[in-house]
C-alpha cells in the first residue's frame with residue numbers, strides 16, 4: 005500500500021461541518037481530519053485541502069465554526085463534502101440554516117446538535133493540506149435529550165463514502 009494512503013488506517017472518524025465567512029460570502033464544508041488539541045485554552049485543530057473555499061474564507065477572517073451534525077444531517081454532510089462552495093450555495097442546497105454567531109463572523113448551523121465558535125490561533129501549510137488551530141471561544145449545545153448520534157465516516161480500504169449513525 006502506498007504511504008499516501010496511511011490515513012486509511014485511521015478510520016472510522018467523526019465528521020463535523022465547518023463554516024467560515026467574509027463580508028462577501030459564507031460557506032460550509034464537511035471535515036473529518038479534526039481533533040481536540042488543548043484544554044487550556046480549549047482548542048481544536050483541523051486540516052483542510054489547500055483548494056478549499058472554506059480554508060480561504062477561514063484564513064481571510066481568522067474565524068470559523070465547527071458544527072456537530074447528527075445522523076439527520078447525513079445527506080447534507082455528504083453534499084457539503086462532495087461539492088465546493090465555489091460552485092453552489094451549500095447552505096441552500098443542503099437545507100442548512102445559517103444563524104448569526106455571537107462572537108465570530110462564521111455562521112452557526114441551526115440544525116447541528118452543537119456549534120463551537122473559534123478564532124484561528126495559527127495556520128500552517130503541511131503540503132496538500134493546511135493545518136488550522138483554533139481557540140474555542142463560545143460553545144452552543146442542545147439539551148442532552150434532544151441530541152442525536154454523531155456521524156462516523158468510514159473511508160476504509162475501498163475509499164467508499166459511508167456514514168454510519
Ligand SMILES: Cc1cc2nc3c(=O)[nH]c(=O)nc-3n(C[C@H](O)[C@H](O)[C@H](O)COP(=O)(O)O)c2cc1C
Pocket residue numbers: 019031032033034035036037038051052053055056057058059081082084085086087088089090133157165
Ligand atoms: C465525510 C467527509 C469528510 C471530509 N473531510 C475533509 C477534511 O477533513 N479535510 C478536507 O480538506 N476535506 C475533507 N472532505 C472533502 C471536502 O469537504 C470537499 O473537498 C469540499 O468540496 C470542500 O468544499 P469547499 O471548497 O466549499 O471548502 C471531506 C469530505 C467528506 C464527504
